[in-house]
Amino acid sequence: MNQIIRRGNKDFIKELNRSLVIDEIRLKGPISRTDLSVNTELGLSTITNIISELMNEGLICEVGSGNSNGGRKPVLLTLKGMSKKAIGIKIENTRLLISTSDLNGKLDYKQTILFPQKLTAQDITSLIITEIEKIYELYTGIEFLGIGIAASGLVDSGKLTIIDSPIVGWENIKFKVLEEKFNIPVFLENDANVFTLAHLWRGIGKENHTIIGVTVGIGIGAGIVIDRRIYRGEFGGAGELGHLIIQREGTPCYCGQRGCLEMYASDHYLVSEIARLKSLGADSQLVKYKNINLSSVSREAEAGDYYAKEILIRQGENLGIGLKNMVNLFNPGAIILGMEGLDHSEYLIRGIKRELNTHFFVKHPKQLDLFFSDLGDDAWLIGACALVLDEFFKIPIYK
Ligand SMILES: [Zn+2]
Incomplete structure (x- = not known):
C-alpha cells in the first residue's frame, strides 16, 4: 500500500x-x-x-x-511544431466565440458569431461544425490537435455533455458528434474552470498550488485549482460559488434556494437594485436604462452618479463575502477575478477589498494575492485551447 x-x-x-x-x-x-x-x-x-x-x-x-x-x-x-494548432470555443446564450491557437496558446484566428436565443442542441452543434469547417479550409496543411469547449452550467467532461445550463436554458447537449466528424479529441469544461486555466496558462498564480478563479457576469462561477489541477468534485460541478448562501431567507434564486450570492453580486443584483431605485423615485441616471449590466452601471458611476457608485460598492462587498468564504474553505494563495464586460471598476474593487481585508488567514505571513483579469473574452478562448494543449503536453503514460 x-x-x-x-x-x-x-x-x-x-x-x-x-x-x-x-x-x-x-x-x-x-x-x-x-x-x-x-x-x-x-x-x-x-x-x-x-x-x-x-x-x-x-x-x-x-x-x-x-x-x-x-x-x-x-x-x-x-x-516545436508550429504547424500544429488547437481550436477553442465558448458557447453563450446568444454568442459563439471560436478561435485557434498555436502551441504557445497564442490566439490567431478569432471569430464571434451571434445567434438568436434558445437555439436547439442540434442547431448549436451544426453551427459549431460549420465554423470549424471554415477553419479547416483556411488552414490547409495544419494539424489540428483537438477542440476545447467552454460552457456554463453543469457539464460532464467525460461524456462531452452539457447536463444542465440554467442560465442558457440548455439541457443534455452532446458534443461527441464533433469528435466523430473531425476525428480529433474534444474537451468540454465548465467556463469558470476554463477561465481559470487561461490565467494559469499565462503564468498567473505561478507561485501558488491552490488558486481560485472567479467570473462575474450574468452568473458567478469559480474554478478551483488544487495542487495545480482543476478540482471538479464528485459530479463535475465543484465551484458553484454563485449558489453559496449568503442571506438566510433571502431573495429566491432560479436554482431553487434562497439567498444565493448570485442574487447579491451578479447582474441579477443590478436589475433588482435599479427596480428599487425606480420605485423610490431616486435621482439617478440608472432608472433610464431598460437593460442594465455591469459596464453601464460602471459608466454612470464614473460619470459621478451617487447611486451607481453605492450599488457597485455594495455589490463588491457582497462578492467579497462570497470570496472570503472560499478563502476560508480552500486557503488559496491567489484569487483571479474576471468581470464580464468590464476590465476595471474602482468602486466594485473598493467593495471587494473592504471585505477581503478580513478572513481567517490574514495574520499569516503569506498574503493572499488578488489578480484582476485583463484578458476579456480572450480568457475563454485561451482556456479552451489550453484544454487541448494541456493534454498534448502531458506525459505519454498519462494519456
Ligand atoms: Zn442559487
Missing part, C-alpha cells in the same frame, strides 16, 4: 516538474538549460533529463544560441 502511495507521489512530482519546464519554455522561450534550471529551481540534471525526454517526443527543439558571459554560448530551447 505504502509503495503505491510513494510511486504515485513520484509520478506526480515528475509530471509537475515536466509541466514547470514546458510552461517556462512556452512563456520565456527561446531559453537555455541553465536559465530553465534557475527559473524553475530544478537541478540541472533534472532539467537535462526532462529536456531530452521532450526532444525525443518531438515537442521541443534547439534554436541558435544566446548571450554568454565570455564562455561558450548556451543553446536555446523552444517549442
